[in-house]
């Protein structure tokens with residue numbers, strides 16, 4: 001696990017703003033200071049949730065997207081550490097493990113030119129390298145019977161999450177993806193728009209439900225592929241929120257019936273949320289409250305094996321707000337899962 005940078009007490013101290021008579025979340029979480037065998041270390045630890053960061057935007061670049069997703073983990077940690085430790089936040093059940101250091105890949109990315117075709121090929125190869133590290137880390141966490149809470153990065157990381165979880169559980173897993181896009185583009189080299197395609201074709205992903213896709217951004221070919229395969233299902237944002245042909249809660253039940261009878265992962269792409277800075281930021285989308293309800297409802301199911309919150313791309317101006325959003329989604333997941 002050469003790229004894993006452990007979240008330690010000195011980083012923690014740097015970010016926590018202590019207050020008399022209050023205990024902050026960061027004061028009560030677990031950290032690991034030294035690790036030879038990550039699986040052993042996790043297995044011996046009495047926590048349920050393991051938070052990890054994937055600070056990269058290589059897969060986003062490789063998919064012609066707008067970078068910035070590398071900044072979401074730090075923005076989140078700064079806020080998360082400072083929420084309250086109380087009966088609703090489960091800090092004693094959390095290990096903040098750390099992040100994968102993709103500086104070398106990001107350095108290579110900085111030399112690529114988005115106008116050159118061959119540089120996309122290079123970025124896609126780098127994304128495939130990132131996949132290997134994500135797969136290995138997620139595999140260790142799930143194998144140790146903990147629930148990874150994965151803070152993106154781009155949605156390319158869905159591939160490593162699915163593969164790592166599937167290998168740890170020795171079977172393909174199901175996925176519900178709250179997303180404006182299917183990320184079911186063709187296998188043209190790895191990027192943020194085809195993580196589910198690769199996972200599906202390689203047999204790590206069994207049933208896949210895309211919740212709230214945007215009709216303007218899904219190609220005829222992808223619709224055709226979704227429609228003809230019983231392992232794939234979806235609904236659209238327009239059918240639920242605009243035309244009101246479908247009801248939000250009924251659709252949640254439909255997606256639950258489709259995926260929850262077996263182990264599953266929850267993928268949350270922040271571009272599905274209205275106006276949130278992300279690689280494919282959109283002025284239209286679900287409200288934050290609906291996103292929170294969605295997470296709560298799926299997290300309640302004991303077959304939920306991980307959550308991945310990705311594609312948020314904080315700017316210097318809105319970093320604290322994005323950190324607060326992702327923190328809220330993390331705690332919604334834990335509250336749901338504990339209920």
Ligand SMILES: N=CN[C@@H](CCC(=O)O)C(=O)O
Nearest residue numbers: 065066155181192193279280
């Ligand atoms: N993960 C996002 N994938 C979308 C959006 C691409 C973008 O960043 O603009 C897709 O491939 O369509």
